[in-house]
Amino acid sequence: MGHRKLPLSRFRVLDLSRVRAGPCAVRQLADWGADVIKIEMPLAEDDDTGKRDKADFQNLHRNKRSLTLNLKSAEGKGIFYKLVETADVVVENYRPDVKFRLGIDYETLRQLNPALVYGSISGFGQDGPYAGRPGVDQIIQGMSGLMSVTGAPGQGPMRTGAALADVGTGLYLAFGILTALLERDVSGEGQWVHTSLLESMMGILDFQAAAWLFDKRVPRQVGNNHPNTIPTGTFETLDGHLNIGSGSQGRWIKLCKAFGDEALTYKQGFATPDDRRRNRDAVNEAITAHFRKCTTAEWIEKLNAVGVPCGPIYTVDQAFDDPQVRHLGIATKVEHPRLGKRHVVGQPIHLSRTPWEMRNTTPEAGEHNDAILAELGFTASEVSELRRQRVI
DSSP, X not given: OOOOOOTTTTOEEEEOOOTTHHHHHHHHHHHTTOEEEEEXXXXXXXXXXXXXXXXXXXXXXXXXXXXXXXXXXXXXXXXXXXXXXXXXXXXXOSOXXXXXXXXXXXXXXXXXXXXXXXXXEESSOSSSTTTTSOOOHHHHHHHHTGGGSSSSTTSOOOOOSSOHHHHHHHHHHHHHHHHHHHHXXXXXXXXXEEEEHHHHHHHHHTHHHHHHHHHOOOOOOOTTSOSXXXXXXXXXXXSSEEEEEOOSHHHHHHHHHHHTOHHHHTOTTTSSHHHHHHTHHHHHHHHHHHHTTSOHHHXXXXXXXXXXXXXXXXXXXXXXXXXXXXXXXXXXXXXXXXXEEEEXXXXXXXOSSSOOOOOOOOOOTTTTHXXXXXXXXXXXXXXXXXXXXXXX
């Protein structure tokens, strides 16, 4: 493709995934150089293809090639099987029974290629009482307990503003696939790697889940406060709001010093972390009185000077305009052949010697049909016939 060698360029990935969680996993592999072939259904004349030009789709499917293939036809399935013979990874996020109906499950494909790593995402797991249910991000946010700890006390359940279950599950699956590929270097054998939105979200809950499992304590909504380390949260300033993180004893002392109110440090009911947990509301009221005396920018300068973590609360456009965000380069330029100059969300991971590369924008459906089929040995006339029969 005329690009330098990337860390995963020796791997070929067949991407059967849809929506968000599966594509998030595959994007990780594609960005680091894997030859990803996105398998899509042939387009019908009345298909609404407008979603392909939307920001979400373009952000999820860059650095891939597209092959349209009707897996419900014998010919289409035969082409897919030929691809599997030399592939390293297959990724799917159908409901658990669909892959068996299509004849593209792990046990079937490993007969063609014992070294294949097969990655699956489901809503609730590959088996069990809910295995057949459709699972989407918001449903999982509710069932995992996340919505019960998000939002202000008494507000009722609240979803997060980002698709944590989808994105988190994609990252977990990508990690699992890379782990299996590393293990394959030793054993020579592939394996089935699978996770679910429900399991992944329970994992992402982390210390909130551990509070119940280890201590049998049910965490509750605490709004912008941290449930354990006080004061950590959002506070009013003279011209807006500010986030701070000063729950440790050392940072509490530094915060009071920044206020010029060292007596507050040892005030009865405020002196220790346990005191401040018990008297959260009184602590917050006392420090808010100080924060209201200066602007957010002034407090950021004062608190950073003494080593108290703090920061403004941005809208998304403001976040991308921040000088540190601009320096990090997470907004990545692309030149789309139809849509022109745009930006997508880049990789937040940095490798010093072999960094990721934005090689190609999201392909058109079937853009690489001819090239991929030629790699499999199909002639131009055979490809034309497959197209006429709507196999591709």
